[in-house]
Amino acid sequence: MSRPARRHGPLSRALVQMREDPWLQGVAITTLTVALAIVGAYFTLCLNLRQAGSELRTGGALMVVMADGAGIDEGRQLAAELTASLTNPGPHGPAEAAEVRFVDRQEALDRFRKQLGPHAGLLEGLEDNPLPNAVEIFMAPGKSPGPEMIARLKALPEVAEVVTSRPWLSGLEDASRSLGEAAWALGTLLFLGVVLLVSNTVRLAIYVRRDQLEILDLVGAKPSYVRWPFVLEAVIQACLASALASALVWGLMQILKTPGQLPLGLDLGVLLDFPWTVPAALLGLAVTAGVLGGLLGVGRALRPKGVS
């Protein structure tokens, strides 16, 4: 009777009190699952969009325009050299470029004609192909060409000019940066909302059992004896709910992965990826919210009183 407390473990007491009220468990877990699934879906969306954004930025390629004197052979050779130096992981980190390609003048004109679409007729007025031979460098995802790289390329004798991403792409980058900030703000609010939902659920679970808590208090239980089972209950519920929510989001992604076309050549199938960070983040969020909610909820429930 006078042995140290905390022997009839808080975990086993948490499991007992969960079994005593299965209905409450159902309500709590569904609520948490819905809340976490919403965050999970949002998080997945953001991760995917960020991925898409970095793929867009890849499109912001570099065009190395060859000097008039340089022929097809020089172009091919330059492309081969650049492939070797840029597309392999270097000592300082991953590869700079995803692809390096030589495009000769004729190829470039054909492509230009295609891009002009219905305006292609315009090109018929041309006496001569005005386009130069060029090497196109597509940067690796997340990489953008630095000024010293551009200077290095410009210094090559066979290079006339280095053309960087077209201006609208840098506009897109600005926009995606400000969208990214908005997404962070929204995400933070969403996160706070879910912490609130989880702690409300914990507090309701405690409120439902307030008679039992009063009894424990009256027979001499220490606050910690009362608190830990509730915290553990919240954490267990949150873990279950985060697993369910992850499954839900994953299932949703599978359904959405129907073939579909996105602008700028992006494929919905690639876009709708479900990285492992999502379930991990949900679990972390759930456990944090469970612990915080449990501690706050029980703290409050244990110390109002006055009337029995």
Next chain:
Amino acid sequence: MSRPARRHGPLSRALVQMREDPWLQGVAITTLTVALAIVGAYFTLCLNLRQAGSELRTGGALMVVMADGAGIDEGRQLAAELTASLTNPGPHGPAEAAEVRFVDRQEALDRFRKQLGPHAGLLEGLEDNPLPNAVEIFMAPGKSPGPEMIARLKALPEVAEVVTSRPWLSGLEDASRSLGEAAWALGTLLFLGVVLLVSNTVRLAIYVRRDQLEILDLVGAKPSYVRWPFVLEAVIQACLASALASALVWGLMQILKTPGQLPLGLDLGVLLDFPWTVPAALLGLAVTAGVLGGLLGVGRALRPKGVS
């Protein structure tokens, strides 16, 4: 004593039972507010993206290429005629086009040069301006040029050719359609999730008061006497929560309306609109969920029993 029931109105009983348990009200309303704010933010985002999508589609303009013989005057006149016939609301509905504009060859070439950006040098090889005079028609949001309109324009003597939106725009439309479907699917799930959260809240409120419900049952209350105050309580909570959630989403939009650039000339300030449909939809959702949750919740709570 034998007068018809339902006199001590269910509304006043709802208000009384809400006052009896202010703590529960706080928890319920914050939970509902968070849930509704999430839906509201999502809904606002979707509406805004749809709006942006239809503005993109507006960009899918029509280019009416003038015949070689047609001069600037004919072009101006055609533009004036088309402005009169297309940009005013007709008998069959709203205006077809948002804007009709004459662009002369020089202007077109200047613009083309700008669009080419670093490639503008290409145009220096041209002896002569190969571009024709043209009238550009920007369709009204949501409208796309029908085949009979194109045929009508083509039949005009001063018109050489009618060029419709460039192919990549139609790809964008496909993509935005499939994104729209995904958004609908997600929205439906989100909606169901919120109905679940609301009905869970109602059921918890009922569960917390199960002793009181048992007493009402034992002293001879009809199920309807017990049910309506709970339904009304849920509806009142839901209304308050939808107002709070609307305010929250509106506030969020205000914060996000910082100056920012979006691709394709869209302005974040315009994009982040808060249409009246959002609070209306939230209110509708809240009331529906409140009524359903209330009816389902009380129905269940009133008829298990067996043990007192």
Next chain:
Amino acid sequence: MILLTKVGKRYHDRPQPTLSEVDLRVPAGQFLFLTGPSGAGKTTLLRMLFAAESPTNGSVRVGGADLGRLKPSQLPLLRRKVGVIFQDFKLVGAKSVFENVALALRVAGGRGPDLVSRVEEVVAQVGLNGAAQARADTLSGGEQQRVAIARALVGRPPLLLADEPTGNLDPGTALEVMRLLVQAHAQGATVLVATHDPKLLGLVRGARVVRLAEGHLHEERP
């Protein structure tokens, strides 16, 4: 008024049946004491009379209706005709004494000045006029018991079931309460009182006494 025929009750988690083959006929207007040791089944028997518990065997008829065949919609109407003093009071803790008593009238559509004056009258009869606005969960045990009694009496039901109605009352207050039950009986109500208190049995002249023990019912004083 009440007719139990070969009523048996066995709770699924108990090894022994609580009631077996209980036959009981209570004519309208009778005053009956139900005694028996703790756990004999007194509360169970009373609960069957307002369909809060159903028998495992046999039939229960109250006021001409077979409770086993009652439609769910008729249940509230039956319960309004039965005033019950619950052993554990069953008060709404968050409501005032007045509202707890008024509840029995309100569920039947009662309202207005008639309701107020009747509730006030009964609250005064049980000696709680000073506490009418107090929350039920702030009352002492005996005060709560008297609120339960007032709620059972307020609708002047033709059948009164009192489950250990004086367990938390001092002898003086208990006597007052028993007088109220006797008065209701004098006005025509059928009254069943479940009690362990042998003193109560002597308080009501001519009352019938039956005793429950080991699932069976014995007539003690006809």
Next chain:
Amino acid sequence: MILLTKVGKRYHDRPQPTLSEVDLRVPAGQFLFLTGPSGAGKTTLLRMLFAAESPTNGSVRVGGADLGRLKPSQLPLLRRKVGVIFQDFKLVGAKSVFENVALALRVAGGRGPDLVSRVEEVVAQVGLNGAAQARADTLSGGEQQRVAIARALVGRPPLLLADEPTGNLDPGTALEVMRLLVQAHAQGATVLVATHDPKLLGLVRGARVVRLAEGHLHEERP
């Protein structure tokens, strides 16, 4: 053991104070009956002895400690030394009889076979061995009362407070229960019993009786 000095208690929503200037000294090892009509303040006075209620005036000392100066962290330790039979039982409805009784040991770190045998012993003493695994909320009123008694006794506390411990018990069972309290007293416990039942007062030889009425305490049998 217990020393109340000029204790007053007034609930904020009541016009009259419940207790005024109550002085009471209970030496260790005394057996004291606390009587008084319903609403006199018996429960209030008992609740002050384990700091579930605090006096408006005056001081309450129990086992040498001034409860008004007790640190929150010392409260559980005090309560483990006081066995309370609550008037409304305060059982955990969803737990078994065994677990309800074991609770009083578990909160103090009790476990293992010692706990099991002690709990079983006390459950048998109150006559509930057959129902040890039944959920508390399926018990009859008297059975619940006996669970409450068992929980108060199980830790052999030096101070026992019994609030109307026999209100739901038949005379036979009541006698058994009183014997348990007398036995605890014989083993050295200080026992306070609040009751309305004049019969109980005669059961304990040499017990002191005090009476609460209108806020004041009167010595009835020293």
